[in-house]
Amino acid sequence: MAELTICGTYFTATDPNNVQSVKDALIMIDQTGVIQRILQPSDQEYAAQLQSARQADRLLELDSDQYIIPGFIDLHVHAPQWPQAGLALDRPLADWLNHYTFPLEVKFSDPAYAQRVYHDFVHTLLANGTTAAMMFGTIHFDANMTLAKEVVSQGLRGFIGQVVMDNPDQTPDYYRNSSAKAALQSTENFIQAVLKMQSRTGQTITPVITPRFVPSCTDEALVGLGQLARRYNLPVQSHLSESNWEHGYAIERFGQHDTTVMDHFGLLTDRAVMAHGTQLTPGDWQVLRERRTAIAHCPISNIYFGNGILPVNRLLKLGNKLGLGSDISGGYTPSLYHNARQAVKSSQQLTDGVDNHLLAEQRGVQGSRITMANAFYLATRGGAQALHLKAGVIQEGYTADLQIVRMHRALMPLTTADIFQRLMYQTEQADICHVFVGGREVYKA
Numbered sequence: 172m173a174e175l176t177i178c179g180t181y182f183t184a185t186d187p188n189n190v191q192s193v194k195d196a197l198i199m200i201d202q203t204g205v206i207q208r209i210l211q212p213s214d215q216e217y218a219a220q221l222q223s224a225r226q227a228d229r230l231l232e233l234d235s236d237q238y239i240i241p242g243f244i245d246l247h248v249h250a251p252q253w254p255q256a257g258l259a260l261d262r263p264l265a266d267w268l269n270h271y272t273f274p275l276e277v278k279f280s281d282p283a284y285a286q287r288v289y290h291d292f293v294h295t296l297l298a299n300g301t302t303a304a305m306m307f308g309t310i311h312f313d314a315n316m317t318l319a320k321e322v323v324s325q326g327l328r329g330f331i332g333q334v335v336m337d338n339p340d341q342t343p344d345y346y347r348n349s350s351a352k353a354a355l356q357s358t359e360n361f362i363q364a365v366l367k368m369q370s371r372t373g374q375t376i377t378p379v380i381t382p383r384f385v386p387s388c389t390d391e392a393l394v395g396l397g398q399l400a401r402r403y404n405l406p407v408q409s410h411l412s413e414s415n416w417e418h419g420y421a422i423e424r425f426g427q428h429d430t431t432v433m434d435h436f437g438l439l440t441d442r443a444v445m446a447h448g449t450q451l452t453p454g455d456w457q458v459l460r461e462r463r464t465a466i467a468h469c470p471i472s473n474i475y476f477g478n479g480i481l482p483v484n485r486l487l488k489l490g491n492k493l494g495l496g497s498d499i500s501g502g503y504t505p506s507l508y509h510n511a512r513q514a515v516k517s518s519q520q521l522t523d524g525v526d527n528h529l530l531a532e533q534r535g536v537q538g539s540r541i542t543m544a545n546a547f548y549l550a551t552r553g554g555a556q557a558l559h560l561k562a563g564v565i566q567e568g569y570t571a572d573l574q575i576v577r578m579h580r581a582l583m584p585l586t587t588a589d590i591f592q593r594l595m596y597q598t599e600q601a602d603i604c605h606v607f608v609g610g611r612e613v614y615k616a
Contacts, residue, residue: 173199176224179233182240182591183565184548187487192587200571204609241563242302242572243507244554246467247446247496250306251276253292257503264414264476276309277346285314293321297614299506300574300603303328323374326613332381333361341386351391384410385421385429397437407438411445415478418450430455439464444557449479465492465557470513472501480521484541494554508598511546543595571610577602
């Protein structure tokens with residue numbers, strides 16, 4: 172008998188363009204948190220399995236306005252920036268970092284402050300339907316371990332990086348690694364501590380190699396981080412061509428795009444996730460495609476700091492790996508529902524263009540629009556592929572990382588496709604009723 176059976180209608184992405192729906196399914200989850208079987212009302216065993224689960228008190232039967240979708244996967248988030256979410260987004264990126272972000276992150280040298288922020292932040296991610304997240308920490312070992320402990324305690328799938336930033340030309344003296352050697356040693360200590368925690372708890376808690384971005388790191392640090400990524404076979408996360416400033420800095424310093432720089436140092440791998448990419452060129456896309464490196468699309472943040480819009484539709488058609496990121500706090504909300512909506516809106520801006528002084532046929536990039544099905548894929552299946560997780564899909568053999576959401580009251584008849592659209596466009600935190608990670612309930616409204 173299944174450990175838990177959920178009875179309800181679900182939606183799941185089958186590929187970047189299509190969403191499957193199954194009405195009144197029985198999702199049967201085994202003791203390991205994996206979806207063991209999915210039965211439909213037409214299946215011969217359906218009635219017997221439903222009754223058996225009900226009698227054993229192992230049935231969660233949804234209301235008629237509740238629906239099941241995969242848990243969302245956030246590929247790019249700065250956990251220590253949670254206190255400043257929604258602040259100072261009218262500043263240019265470099266000013267925002269130096270006047271707000273770096274002064275905030277240095278506060279995480281205080282263990283009590285780190286505990287308070289990270290406890291609230293992990294809870295908030297789960298409450299918004301996020302079941303896995305790739306996170307930047309700070310340069311502080313103890314604070315990053317506090318984040319790791321919160322992830323394990325609350326049940327989030329956490330991919331956590333200890334940030335490296337040792338370049339005195341681009342980082343403030345009050346918030347900087349003392350040297351490349353010290354940064355690399357502390358990074359390795361963090362890797363070993365998290366791997367030990369992973370072994371002890373059996374939970375998905377993974378250390379991530381984390382050069383903040385090209386401007387913040389010396390060559391020595393980048394060389395060493397590439398070596399650590401290979402030695403431990405770990406994921407890598409950073410920023411790539413996020414803005415005119417960052418893109419231009421790499422060209423000025425190296426005479427190359429930062430894609431080429433990261434590749435040179437061995438930091439573009441099939442386990443790497445690079446955020447933003449609004450200034451990437453077709454040549455950069457090809458390098459990322461060849462390395463199987465994923466791009467974390469952060470549509471809300473890119474509106475403020477990206478100086479451009481990522482051509483998601485074109486990249487999906489080319490075969491690049493893509494997922495969705497909230498980029499707290501360059502993005503003001505941890506909700507991937509909001510980011511999925513912005514992804515669709517931004518794609519329409521790219522299609523139409525925004526400068527009405529140009530002729531309509533000259534101002535946009537035709538064929539750039541994406542659908543909500545595309546955005547849903549990024550938030551679920553695309554993110555799971557980027558992190559090598561057998562999740563993000565409601566399918567037999569996949570982990571039961573799920574969210575149950577309540578749809579707003581309908582005042583007209585809705586098709587199944589209408590219901591999916593309504594859920595994706597109107598769901599807020601208050602509408603998320605249950606969240607499961609590996610079949611275990613980790614949040615309940």
